[in-house]
Amino acid sequence: xxxxxxxxxxxxxxxxxxxxxxxxxxxxxxxxxxxxxxxxxxxxxxxxxxxxxxxxxxxxxxxxxxxxxxxxxxxxxxxxxxxxxxxxxxxxxxxxxxxxxxxxxxxxxxxxxxxxxxxxxxxxxxxxxxxxxxxxxxxxxxxxxxxxxxxxxxxxxxxxxxxxxxxxxxxxxxxxxxxxxxxxxxxxxxxxxxxxxxxxxxxxxxxxxxxxxxxxxxxxxxxxxxxxxxxxxxxxxxxxxxxxxxxxxxxxxxxxxxxxxxxxxxxxxxxxxxx
Amino acid sequence: xxxxxxxxxxxxxxxxxxxxxxxxxxxxxxxxxxxxxxxxxxxxxxxxxxxxxxxxxxxxxxxxxxxxxxxxxxxxxxxxxxxxxxxxxxxxxxxxxxxxxxxxxxxxxxxxxxxxxxxxxxxxxxxxxxxxxxxxxxxxxxxxxxxxxxxxxxxxxxxxxxx
Numbered sequence: 001x002x003x004x005x006x007x008x009x010x011x012x013x014x015x016x017x018x019x020x021x022x023x024x025x026x027x028x029x030x031x032x033x034x035x036x037x038x039x040x041x042x043x044x045x046x047x048x049x050x051x052x053x054x055x056x057x058x059x060x061x062x063x064x065x066x067x068x069x070x071x072x073x074x075x076x077x078x079x080x081x082x083x084x085x086x087x088x089x090x091x092x093x094x095x096x097x098x099x100x101x102x103x104x105x106x107x108x109x110x111x112x113x114x115x116x117x118x119x120x121x122x123x124x125x126x127x128x129x130x131x132x133x134x135x136x137x138x139x140x141x142x143x144x145x146x147x148x149x150x151x152x153x154x155x156x157x158x159x160x161x162x163x164x165x166x167x168x169x170x171x172x173x174x175x176x177x178x179x180x181x182x183x184x185x186x187x188x189x190x191x192x193x194x195x196x197x198x199x200x201x202x203x204x205x206x207x208x209x210x211x212x213x214x215x216x217x218x219x220x221x222x223x224x225x226x227x228x229x230x231x232x233x234x235x236x237x238x239x240x241x242x243x244x245x246x247x248x249x250x251x252x253x254x255x256x257x258x259x260x261x262x263x264x265x266x267x268x269x270x271x272x273x274x275x
Numbered sequence: 276x277x278x279x280x281x282x283x284x285x286x287x288x289x290x291x292x293x294x295x296x297x298x299x300x301x302x303x304x305x306x307x308x309x310x311x312x313x314x315x316x317x318x319x320x321x322x323x324x325x326x327x328x329x330x331x332x333x334x335x336x337x338x339x340x341x342x343x344x345x346x347x348x349x350x351x352x353x354x355x356x357x358x359x360x361x362x363x364x365x366x367x368x369x370x371x372x373x374x375x376x377x378x379x380x381x382x383x384x385x386x387x388x389x390x391x392x393x394x395x396x397x398x399x400x401x402x403x404x405x406x407x408x409x410x411x412x413x414x415x416x417x418x419x420x421x422x423x424x425x426x427x428x429x430x431x432x433x434x435x436x437x438x
């Protein structure tokens with residue numbers, strides 16, 4: 001049964017259609033495996049080779065990956081919430097109430113969005129502390145730290161713009177206070193405040209502007225910077241290795257089908273580099 | 276190329292190569308286009324018509340207000356205050372971060388719930404983080420005998436509306 005399935009998979013992978021999509025083919029040499037990563041748009045920002053110990057919990061506590069995970073949850077739940085939310089006054093508040101009390105699973109999705117948002121801010125800070133105390137921000141990774149700071153700002157702005165959308169008293173006064181902080185900027189403060197709110201007070205224009213920022217502009221900016229952030233890990237020579245770490249170094253392979261490749265037991269699918 | 280170098284050496288100040296000239300023209304036009312785009316974006320993003328409540332508020336007849344009274348209009352976010360000298364209006368918006376303040380008769384003070392700023396009846400700051408006193412707003416009496424307040428016009432303090 002299994003062998004017949006393997007046969008079909010093998011046949012499919014040799015087909016012209018498969019080869020036109022995955023150009024690298026299905027060989028098991030190091031070159032083929034590297035090409036499988038390099039020639040995919042989605043995988044090429046990842047390193048083709050990873051040190052085995054960097055995949056362990058110790059190295060990163062997976063904080064960056066978890067931050068990305070919460071971001072993905074936020075994108076999915078956010079798109080679902082958009083199906084029921086009108087960014088208008090006073091409909092926005094009623095829609096938020098509907099999501100909580102009327103829409104099937106609306107309460108669950110809204111709370112998932114909210115808690116993931118809190119978790120993302122927390123995880124972004126935790127990730128930065130982890131990077132800082134490991135010293136992983138040092139050359140040649142200093143520019144990736146800067147990109148990380150931009151990502152932190154985008155995260156906080158996403159939090160802030162999302163805060164207005166329920167259009168309740170808490171949202172209104174929080175944005176009133178928060179937007180007034182921008183008025184304190186010398187010379188251009190009042191203009192910035194006016195542009196941000198699209199008026200002099202937190203009103204329909206402000207709600208619509210924050211909605212567009214929250215749902216379109218800031219997520220696109222976040223995706224762009226996340227892509228650069230990941231790609232820089234590859235370009236900066238993989239994750240930072242502490243020289244004092246016990247070097248558990250082995251050579252192995254990265255293919256997701258480890259069966260036919262001779263390698264030590266329990267090795268994950270990514271490649272390890274001698275170090 | 277050699278000719279160019281020669282002429283450049285002869286007149287280093289005035290002579291400019293064709294390549295450099297076109298580079299400057301190109302960069303200049305890109306800069307101009309960028310500036311135009313910025314200006315366009317700024318103008319587009321600044322609304323020309325605001326659908327906000329009028330800044331002019333009708334506060335009603337004089338008789339409504341007794342002497343030494345402080346009346347908060349929570350919708351218009353203003354205080355109308357009547358003292359011996361006459362009327363004046365203060366904004367109820369805290370000068371710190373824009374929260375709505377409240378008159379505390381038991382303290383004889385205006386207090387902000389957000390960050391604890393306190394003001395006296397004339398709007399002067401008594402305590403808290405507010406950087407400025409509460410501004411006085413322009414007041415006048417309409418033809419119908421109503422007190423009018425213009426929330427968008429600040430007047431110097433101690434300009435009472437004498438009735």
